[in-house]
Amino acid sequence: MVYLNGEFMPVERAKISVLDRGFIFGDGVYEVIPVYSRRPFRLQEHLARLQSSLDMIRIGNPHSSAKWSEVIGKIIADNPWSDQNVYLQITRGAAKRDHAFPKDLKPTVFIMANELIHPTPELMQSGAAAIVLPDFRWLRCDIKSTSLLGNCMLRTQAADAGCAEAILVRDGLLTEASASNVFIVRNGTVLTPPKSHLILPGITYDVVLEILRANAIAHEVRLVAESELRSADEVWVTSSSREVLPITTLDGKPVGRGEAAGKPGPVAQRVYDLYQQFKASVMRAPTHA
């Protein structure tokens, strides 16, 4: 079951206009919300980021927070899996093709769910391969826009190289990855770039920073040089679907030094375990975060 503009229906029945600005211009925003045991994780934070993306491209929010929770709750209930990824997208709506935003359009609202595939224990043990690529995307990566051609091109280049992710650098500095944020560890300190127009403010990024603070794990949010990335002891990517995934090779070279090279590091393992505990505690709570 999917949701389109107020109605629940099978995906085959969901149809939109070819003049929809989402189709013509990629003029829309989206969210992906992980659902564990049929409970959405960090829903209010996802809805707050959605509001901020909508504000930045001047689309009025078609629903209140309560309405979003209700509709998302129904999609979760109407789909067969206990753990799901809820994808929602809002486009500006259909209009005669013209670049400038037309006023007073009725936004198109679409929601679907898919089974949430967890990273396998084998992948967590081996870690994943990544390549480092120049970040040629636009300068508003803070908007969670459906215009993802740059991200798709970069991820395809990674896949062509047999890698799970493309880690991106701009002007000699780490930004993020094609569909995740990036953390590195150097000499026992976790480093990640600050939020800016150059990265998506990840919900998982925030959870990981909360975990680091709560457990007094040394960390700094600061600009990270490409040279620091390439000589890091550990590299991880974070996202709602990948959680905390260690990267163990960069451009085919093992991450880290000596015995530990090419294996997930101790800080990644600790933060991964703490993330699982955090998720479990939140999902057990009567009203969850």
Ligand SMILES: Cc1ncc(COP(=O)(O)O)c(C=O)c1O
């Ligand atoms: C470009 C990019 N950065 C970061 C993230 C991580 O965001 P979140 O933790 O909210 O899933 C994503 C998620 O899809 C992304 O596409």
